[in-house]
Amino acid sequence: MPLQQALRHLQVAFTNFWAKRAKYPTFKSKKRSRRSAEYTTSAFRYRDGRLTLAKMTEPLDIVWSRPLPESASPSTVTVSQDSAGRWFVSLLCLSTGEKITNPKHERRDRAALARAQRNLARKEKGSANGPRHG
Incomplete structure (x- = not known):
């Protein structure tokens, strides 16, 4: 799924370029860019505060920075690694009107x-x- 998502991002980049809304898309640098993968709704499962990504049998062992509201339903999960080798998970949730x-x-x-x-x-x-x- 992350590879398909990367192709979708590339398609949007070229669409914006041909519509003259952006510059020509460039390749990411291996030295400066952050390693990340984006999972859409069909590629992960979030139940009872446990996150399981596609192709995984066990949920991830996550230390949450803050709890998600009960009504939150993640639509996209981004897993990224920083330069120190630490892994981070970012959840994009649909807004329910309450402020987190x-x-x-x-x-x-x-x-x-x-x-x-x-x-x-x-x-x-x-x-x-x-x-x-x-």
Whole structure:
């Protein structure tokens, strides 16, 4: 299935090229690109928090970064390996309207907001670099 998915991506790339929406497709570099495989719905099974890919008898032993909502149903699974040799699984799920939050991202967003507010508070009103009212 990952090979068929790669051909689908190539077809989309050429379609975009001929429609003048993109440049000519180029080959991926063996040195810089990430090793990955994409599985569509027919190539994996997700039941009770266990993920089994095509051609595998046992589910993957995954350490989840956050639990998926009960109503989430993955439509695509991407398995990738980084330069350190670690494997990652990314699930693309259909939206059910509820927001999935990651506490790490919330903390980072709050810190960025606080930093921006401090920078704004230091600026003098009416100066060239001061707060603008639009």
